[in-house]
Amino acid sequence: MEDYRFMKNFLENISEDEFFSKVNLHLHSCASDGMLSPKEIVAQAKANGLRMISITDHNTMMAYDEIDPEDKDIKIVKGIEFDCWDGYVFMHILGYDVDFECEELKKLYAHHKCSTEYDIIRIFPKRSAKRVIQAIKKAGGIAVVAHPCCMWSLNMDNTIKRLVSYGLDGIEVYYPYRRHRRIIKFYGCSDIKKLAEKYSLLKTGGTDFHKDDLSHDTFNFV
């Protein structure tokens, strides 16, 4: 685990064109609903020339029991993705570089494998976004709201403003989705970028990879 300021600065300095091709901060392993083992992800990431990754499984950090986060050949940022609610808005919050032994954080982990896998089960534990963000901060980490275009928020600006008041550090700006569940277009990446700038939020990104071949995991996010 790095110092919070150091890590924030480090993430701030990733250039936009590095996302996806060199940096992917949103990957799922079979510790949740992904297809590859954590070790296979690291091996494929190296083979595909990535310089930095984060495995962000749903509600669990079990992936990190299997890999060496101090790997010398690739920068691995420890991560997790929590399902949570802010009022009527269901959302995913990513925690980066967290101390996974932090008691506050441990309380939010999935108790069963199925709570890391199925959407329908994952919406039930009513973790609040406030509690999740505060636990991530307590664990020395960086809290980032994931793929905001997938949120059913009627007023994205208000939602982000509230998350900022809870301590949100960043917002995923570079991600493959342009539409909610690919059906309804709410907010494109450029709208989200404007919000990131308005609230001085860190801009992060990743492909939300769940499959078995990272070399085909390329998207346009513009």
Ligand SMILES: [Zn+2]
């Ligand atoms: Zn997600």
Ligand SMILES: [Zn+2]
């Ligand atoms: Zn995800």
